[in-house]
Amino acid sequence: MSDPLETGEAVGLPPARPAVDPQAGPAVDPQAGPTVDPQAGPTVDPQAGLTVDPQAGLTVDPQVGPATTVGGLGVRPVINASATLTMLGGSLMPAPVLKAMNDAAAQFVDLDELHTRVGERLAELTHNEAAYVTCGAAAAITLTVAACITDQAQAFPVDTEVVMFASQRNGYDYGVQLTGARIVEIGPSVDELRAVLTRKPACVLWFAGTHFAAGALAVEDVAGVAAEAGVPVIVDAAAQIPPVSTLWRFTRDVGADALILSGGKGLRGPQASGLVLGRRWVVDRCRLHASPNQDIGRGMKVGKEELLGLLAAVEWTLEQDEATVLAGYERIVDNWIRGLQGMPGVIVTRGYPSEAGQPHSRAVVRLSTTSGWTRDDLVSALWDGDPRIAVGTFRMPDDAIALNPQTLEPGEDEKVLEALVGLLSSGNGEQAG
The missing domain is CATH 3.90.1150.180 (Aspartate Aminotransferase, domain 1)
Structure with a gap:
């Protein structure tokens, strides 16, 4: 039998509501439960155990809650003893993150101004030159690669190269290929790395994690050789928190030009958020290529809720022992x-x-x-x-x-x-x- 986490097994939903005739009012299958008189308001079937909010017109099953909750939709919650998997919702946000998102949702803002201020604060907290919030780590791959390719708006696709170790090729290759770049594979050889860098690729993309280590050079070697050649290095460390030192180790200590993190994994921020940390020029170009600008990242929109939520998540994470x-x-x-x-x-x-x-x-x-x-x-x-x-x-x-x-x-x-x-x-x- 296949693993439900691999197959994405569908979850059953409640049966569809009966069709409504706009002239006659709601027509209800008498087998399905309560009927509604549009003039008199809803009535309650005592056998069904439903209660009705007369102000909102909502029916609520007391066993599962309103239809706007997970249980009300017939979706069963999960005890997650696996990992911070996207298909399970990433991680659970602590109270300060939820409050920050709720506060953001209650007011209009100048989104560019908020993006800038949040980035400045995140850079300060993480000991980096600059920071930029994205709509996930996969989006951050596209934006950082785009930043390494050009500082010109609406330039994509661009025929260029991005260097990756053959052993690190993975499903996120598409984030690179969206820019038009071709991935050039190399083995774990300093000489091979030096040779490919003479072709002046846009960047080297290196993935952190024990499952990516075999068949690749250490990131310290990659960063050193690439710096000599003047080629930027992007490190994807999406799931590498803990430890919290990941927030600055790859950039400040190792010398990578950009670090990518998921906001919704170890940081316990909004699942639809990611974080780029590193050189100011990388972040400035990410901003150029991203929403709300009409560029390659226009569809990778980040809302004010994710901005404040991720900031609160980083602050909360750094406060923990x-x-x-x-x-x-x-x-x-x-x-x-x-x-x-x-x-x-x-x-x-x-x-x-x-x-x-x-x-x-x-x-x-x-x-x-x-x-x-x-x-x-x-x-x-x-x-x-x-x-x-x-x-x-x-x-x-x-x-x-x-x-x-x-x-x-x-x-x-x-x-x-x-x-x-x-x-x-x-x-x-x-x-x-």
Whole structure:
């Protein structure tokens, strides 16, 4: 059975409402529940358990809430023991971020002015020359590559080259190709890097993370060689928080010209936000190519809510005691290991680092044939259970899952453990699948 996280399995929605005749008023299927008299107002079917707000005309199921909530739409919330995955919503925003976004939503502003002020504050907080908020890390790839190509507006597509290590090619290549640039692959050789830089490509794009390290030169070597050749370096470190030092290490310490981060992963900001940090000239050109200008980034719009939300997220992140946060993750992993040890056919160990190289552990659960479960059946059973639970399979063996503490709310680690103990005790993966 396939992993629901890979297939994007659809979630069932409530049945469609019956059609309305504008002359006669709403016509309602009597099997479906309450009927509405347009003159007298709504009536309530006591069997359906619906209540009606007479002012708003909304029907509310007290079990799930209004139709504008996740539950009201028939979408089940997820306990995320996997990672800060986009398909699961990234991360959960803390209260200061929600407040900042709510405040921004309540007023009009000069968006360019707000963009500038937010960028100045983010640059100050992160020890960078300049900063720019984008509508996600993928958009930031396009904008930073565009910045390295030209300072001319409406110039794209441009026939030029961007250098990448062959081992780091990935699904975000399209962010480069949108500019018209061609990707030139190289191997992990300083001589090969020096040779390709003589062709004066627009930039070198380097991806951070343990899953990108094999087959590539270290970023310190790349930055040094590229600086000698006068070719800018962009580092994509979208998921590399923690540690918070990522905010300045690649630019201030290593010498990359631009750093790309996701706003909605480790920073716990708005999911539809990203961050470019680095040289002022890169940020100035990103602004030129981005919305609201009629350029390659016009469709990559950032709202005032994302601007203030991401600023609040960075401020909040820097206020946290990272050592305490990471120690809390380790305690959760310890608890998982203790709770799952001794389960029949199960081997549970500590996996370090986390899925993209973040400096904390995960619990790795391996299943033998005597467990009665296949990996895919267990993943599906957790996903289909109550509560719905997502676990990690990225870069795991076919017989293993990973449990990540980073994305859990207080108390959810115990719910994950309870669900796993219940399923593994049954030893009936065929039935669960």
